[in-house]
Amino acid sequence: MSDLAKLIQQEIATSGPITFAWFMEQALYHPQWGYYTSPGTKIGRTGDFYTAPTVNPLFGTMLARWLYQMWDAADRPAQWVVAEYGPGTGILARDIVAALRRNHPDLYATLNYYLIEISDTLKELQQQTLTTGEPGADHKFHWVNRLAEISPGYITNGCILANELVDAFPVHLVRQSGGELQEMYVSLSNKEGDSVFTFVPGPLSTPELAEYFNSQNVQLEEGQRAEVNLQAREWLAEVTAHLQRGYLLTIDYGATSEELYAPFRHDGTLRCFHKHHLVDNPLTNLGGQDITAHVNFSTLITWGEQLELRKKELVSQPQFLINLGILDILKEQPDYTQDPEFAKITSAIKQLVLPGGMGGIFKVLVQEKAVSQGN
Numbered sequence: 615m616s617d618l619a620k621l622i623q624q625e626i627a628t629s630g631p632i633t634f635a636w637f638m639e640q641a642l643y644h645p646q647w648g649y650y651t652s653p654g655t656k657i658g659r660t661g662d663f664y665t666a667p668t669v670n671p672l673f674g675t676m677l678a679r680w681l682y683q684m685w686d687a688a689d690r691p692a693q694w695v696v697a698e699y700g701p702g703t704g705i706l707a708r709d710i711v712a713a714l715r716r717n718h719p720d721l722y723a724t725l726n727y728y729l730i731e732i733s734d735t736l737k738e739l740q741q742q743t744l745t746t747g748e749p750g751a752d753h754k755f756h757w758v759n760r761l762a763e764i765s766p767g768y769i770t771n772g773c774i775l776a777n778e779l780v781d782a783f784p785v786h787l788v789r790q791s792g793g794e795l796q797e798m799y800v801s802l803s804n805k806e807g808d809s810v811f812t813f814v815p816g817p818l819s820t821p822e823l824a825e826y827f828n829s830q831n832v833q834l835e836e837g838q839r840a841e842v843n844l845q846a847r848e849w850l851a852e853v854t855a856h857l858q859r860g861y862l863l864t865i866d867y868g869a870t871s872e873e874l875y876a877p878f879r880h881d882g883t884l885r886c887f888h889k890h891h892l893v894d895n896p897l898t899n900l901g902g903q904d905i906t907a908h909v910n911f912s913t914l915i916t917w918g919e920q921l922e923l924r925k926k927e928l929v930s931q932p933q934f935l936i937n938l939g940i941l942d943i944l945k946e947q948p949d950y951t952q953d954p955e956f957a958k959i960t961s962a963i964k965q966l967v968l969p970g971g972m973g974g975i976f977k978v979l980v981q982e983k984a985v986s987q988g989n
Contacts, residue, residue: 684773695771783846
């Protein structure tokens with residue numbers, strides 16, 4: 615049994631069943647034993663999952679083009695901040711800044727890029743990635759633990775990026791039973807003489823869970839299970855408190871409330887990944903597997919509007935990239951049949967925009983604050 619499992623078992627033995635949100639937070643973010651905070655490769659071929667930036671630098675190039683458009687729409691301020699939550703290996707930051715330096719030098723000259731990272735292990739990996747990039751570009755990068763640490767405590771002009779961030783926020787698990795909404799807690803049971811984690815139903819840990827569904831006019835079917843991401847609202851409040859003027863870009867897999875809680879999703883969307891394989895049980899291999907749930911973009915929009923973040927755009931990732939001109943790149947190669955590098959680019963475009971690739975279930979939400987309504 616792992617040290618993390620022992621810690622959680624002790625908590626249950628002392629205080630009783632725990633919410634899955636607390637369990638998931640420990641499994642992913644415990645300072646010493648959490649999945650994201652402990653050493654080990656998480657992303658890429660030798661890790662547990664892929665992200666769009668690991669496919670090809672083209673994804674970062676497209677986001678650099680989008681950043682340039684937003685900077686231009688904001689009247690080209692003399693200082694422009696990009697703050698990236700959960701920057702992973704640092705590949706996306708590297709590719710964005712390299713593309714800005716190459717294609718948009720006027721924006722590059724105004725840029726400061728902040729990586730918001732709580733894991734010391736990942737910070738070291740990001741620093742390795744970014745110090746081996748283009749010479750002279752590393753002075754653009756800065757590390758903070760929280761958005762509030764960006765001096766003087768807020769972003770006057772800029773963009774906040776969240777690529778595959780919100781899906782890893784801890785979620786509450788609920789189910790409809792006997793006409794009532796119940797919460798699913800993590801408890802202990804005895805199996806062949808050993809204590810193992812198991813789910814048990816109980817009353818809601820907070821009235822916010824019932825309010826969450828009422829506010830969206832959602833009624834789960836009898837026996838249906840679902841996830842509720844209350845931390846997303848806290849995160850949006852943090853963003854809007856420290857963004858004076860600019861944009862929030864959220865890229866993640868998810869759906870609207872209507873799609874997310876439809877009857878065909880009887881068992882919800884909670885998923886675990888280990889070595890690129892789907893794992894059904896989130897209560898095993900603590901700290902050794904990723905745990906995610908689909909993002910509810912309807913609530914991000916509603917909560918954002920309550921916090922002065924206006925929805926600018928919600929589209930699929932393929933449409934977002936197509937709107938930015940990703941397909942035009944195919945026209946830029948006069949003799950693509952003989953160019954192996956262009957073959958890689960073509961493969962990356964297919965992965966990012968075609969059905970069945972990474973872009974199939976990803977959505978892009980752009981929200982803005984205090985930017986001209988006409989832009």
